[in-house]
Amino acid sequence: MxxxxxxxxxxxxxxxxxxxxxxxxxxxxxxxxxxxxxxxxxxxxxxxxxxxxxxxxxxxxxxxxxxxxxxxxxxxxxxSTYLRTHEDIDLAVLKSLATDVSAKGVSTLGETPLLQAISKKTIHTDDLTYIVSLYPGACSVPDEMDQLPLHEAVEVGLPAEFIKFIHDQYPEALTMENRDGDLISL
Incomplete structure (x- = not known):
């Protein structure tokens, strides 16, 4: 080495x-x-x-x-490694790591960076919006347990304006069951 x-x-x-x-x-x-x-x-x-x-x-x-x-x-x-291992997300670092390529990658747990970031609960909506801007299709990609970003955002209690933003990217998520078999209602 x-x-x-x-x-x-x-x-x-x-x-x-x-x-x-x-x-x-x-x-x-x-x-x-x-x-x-x-x-x-x-x-x-x-x-x-x-x-x-x-x-x-x-x-x-x-x-x-x-x-x-x-x-x-x-x-x-x-x-994905940064989102998995760091508790406090630095927006400047996130922006330096987030590209059109890396935003489409998946973590070792099969999650897109968007799902990883949402599940942190403490991440700022500016960070999430930036990730979505690089890969809007991430709003329609579930994790290995069929949890969509909209489901996760509602579950962790993210602000209503971000939930609306995610919903607007993929409104079909309202018609899909979350990992518990429930439909999300806004």
Whole structure:
């Protein structure tokens, strides 16, 4: 393994940021065994040891194409990994990870980034709206338990204006049962 992978794997954030700032080409080097990029390895740390926004930004700045590269281990895009592992979502980081490609990816649990974000409950509607703008079709994609984004948004109690926004993207969701076999009523 290369030093850059050790830094990302072990959460040595200051050293990782310094390394990719000094030697940006290191951000392009896949792990020899897993083929994960340093960005994948850094994002895999969960809260409270999660990779800080400034470090994520430095790694992306060194190799912007990494946001469209799926992990060699999980096949998950960095956006999904970020949503899965980070409790507090930073809008600037979310926007740097969210692309037309990554917004269509799925998590290791079979969820689109939109469903992942909605299920966080604490995410701001601006973040959700941004994800939908990249992939409006996500409003019609259920998770592995047939839960649609509208069902999830109602279930977690998101604001009415966002629920209306999701509904307007895919109104047919009102005629579909949620995972409990119930129809959603607005």
């Amino acid at each position: 290369f030093l850059i992978h050790d830094l990302a794997s072990h959460g040595d954030w200051a050293e990782l940021k310094s390394a990719v700032s000094t030697f940006p080409q290191t951000a392009k080097v896949p792990h020899p065994d897993t083929k994960d990029l340093p960005l994948h390895l850094a994002l895999n740390h969960s809260s409270p040891a999660a990779c800080p926004p400034a470090v994520i930004s430095a790694v992306i700045e060194a190799y912007p194409e990494a946001v469209n590269a799926p992990s060699g281990v999980t096949n998950e895009y960095p956006l």
